[in-house]
Amino acid sequence: MSKLIIIKILGYISTLALMSLTAKVLTISDFAYLNLFLQWLVPLTIIQTLGLPLVSNIYVGGGEMSVNQYLLISKKILQKILIISIPVFIVTAVNLFGISLDLIVPYLILLLANIVLYFQSQLLQARKLFFESFLVSNYGQRGVLLSTLSCLMIGIFYFLEIQFNISNILLIIFFSILITIFYAHNILQKSYSPSYENISITEKQLANEGLKISLNSIFHNLTFPLIFLIGISYLSENTVAKYQTNLKLIFLMLHFYQGILMNVLIPDIYRLFSENKKLLLSKIKKIMFSTFMLGSLIILLFYFYHKPFIVIMFSEKFLIENNELINLSLILLTGIIFDCGFSLLTYCKFNREALLIRLLGFILGALVASYTYFNLNFNFSINLLLVIFYVLPNTFAFLFWLKIVKKSFIPMA
Numbered sequence: 001m002s003k004l005i006i007i008k009i010l011g012y013i014s015t016l017a018l019m020s021l022t023a024k025v026l027t028i029s030d031f032a033y034l035n036l037f038l039q040w041l042v043p044l045t046i047i048q049t050l051g052l053p054l055v056s057n058i059y060v061g062g063g064e065m066s067v068n069q070y071l072l073i074s075k076k077i078l079q080k081i082l083i084i085s086i087p088v089f090i091v092t093a094v095n096l097f098g099i100s101l102d103l104i105v106p107y108l109i110l111l112l113a114n115i116v117l118y119f120q121s122q123l124l125q126a127r128k129l130f131f132e133s134f135l136v137s138n139y140g141q142r143g144v145l146l147s148t149l150s151c152l153m154i155g156i157f158y159f160l161e162i163q164f165n166i167s168n169i170l171l172i173i174f175f176s177i178l179i180t181i182f183y184a185h186n187i188l189q190k191s192y193s194p195s196y197e198n199i200s201i202t203e204k205q206l207a208n209e210g211l212k213i214s215l216n217s218i219f220h221n222l223t224f225p226l227i228f229l230i231g232i233s234y235l236s237e238n239t240v241a242k243y244q245t246n247l248k249l250i251f252l253m254l255h256f257y258q259g260i261l262m263n264v265l266i267p268d269i270y271r272l273f274s275e276n277k278k279l280l281l282s283k284i285k286k287i288m289f290s291t292f293m294l295g296s297l298i299i300l301l302f303y304f305y306h307k308p309f310i311v312i313m314f315s316e317k318f319l320i321e322n323n324e325l326i327n328l329s330l331i332l333l334t335g336i337i338f339d340c341g342f343s344l345l346t347y348c349k350f351n352r353e354a355l356l357i358r359l360l361g362f363i364l365g366a367l368v369a370s371y372t373y374f375n376l377n378f379n380f381s382i383n384l385l386l387v388i389f390y391v392l393p394n395t396f397a398f399l400f401w402l403k404i405v406k407k408s409f410i411p412m413a
Contacts, residue, residue: 003131004130007135008134008142008256008259008260011134011137011142011143011144011147012142012252012256014144014147014148014151015147015252016249016252016313017148018150018151018154019314020313021154021155022034022169023313023318024314025157025164025169026169028242028317029238030166031244031245032232032237032238032240032241033166033237034166034170035241035248036225036228036229036232036240037103037166037170039224039225040225041107041110041111041139042139042221042225043221043222043225045115045138045139046214046218048081048082048111049081049115049118049119050077050078050081050211050214051210051213052074052077052206053119053121053123054122054214054217055070055206055209055210055213056119056125056126060123060127065201067123067127071119073201074119074206077206077207086108090104090108103166103167106170106171106174109174110139110171110173110177113174113177113178114177117136117137117138117146117181117184118138120136120184120185120188121133121136121137121143121184123188124136124187124188132187136180136183136184136187139173139177145176145179145180145183146173146176146177146180147176149175149179150172150176153172153176154169154172157172212351215355216342216346216351216354219358219359219362220342220358222362223389224247224390226362226389227385227386227390228240228243228244228382230385231382231385235380235381238317240382241318242317242320243320243328246318246328247382249310249313250329250332251332254291254295254299254329254332254333257290258287258290258291258337258339258340261287261290262287262340262343265284265287269343269347269348270348273347273348273405277405280405281402281405284340284344287340288337291333291336291337295333296333299326299330299333302325302329303325303326306319324383328383331383331386331387332386335386335391335394338391338395338397338398340398341395341397341399341400341401342354342357342358342393342397344397344398345357345397345400353400357397357400358393360393361396362389365385365388365392369385369388369389372384
């Protein structure tokens, strides 16, 4: 456990270092767009793979398929998906968003590499190689090796006085992923996985299973990219860049503790839900209370010391007003406290209900955000979008799960 906590901490530190370096070498406008592109990389990776990497935890981890058998079927499915999705991706990016091919090509290469690494890291997890999985995690999962290599390459570019732009930052991250892919491949090669006879799992079954598991993950990873996509459409790039930096920094600090506790609890959630709901509720309450207390302390310390920290790590251009910082911190803390709601619904096998809440949250959020922008323009902000798209759905998901649990406490007449 201690090794996993250390590698997790290193993942957060290396991710923060990469964000700090890119903020220093790019203009604030380019940094805003780079962050937007990279935030969309996570949900796009899951969408393009149809959630197949996640399925490896069931079939490979459960001993129903070998790594080779799983990859053989997955490759066939992935080829069919990419033949359709890549042309759609290029046409949409050029015609709908007006992105130049100079950016689309390196971004597409980066996306394809991230897909390969996503498969590898999930396979390592399925083979119970958790330390190695955290070490080589794909972009968006705070992989130590990927972020560290990217930081080193940016340092070399800076030393050689090469001009930085969004395209070459994307290529730097791509080459870091490529090196990580080779390293992960060597680990997987050494990991013994026997073949299983009479495999009856078809492409359709694997794809359907992946889709069911991944839908909630897709919507979860779309939340922040969607917020900043809406934000950059109506607000200035400078405003969005400042909020991206402060939000990611505060989120990393506030979510780290709860993230570890929930990861430890996840394997037992369904068993406790079936056998001892009171004990499960007690554990969740302790996690939420601990998150609140520790989060409040972090917010207090960050409020007093954020200015020198932001200036050293990024620059004074990324500072926001104190009242905005407090509002952002409290909104994120509330959302993180209730963030366990969707995990609880998912792992208690209420996937349909969780997905419905996500969809309703996005639809109502889009309507409220549009109404607010066009009718109350002075109140439109990133903080408002966070409340609509992040805090409210998380809160409703937890309250819905709590209602299910408490209903089971009522004795039958």
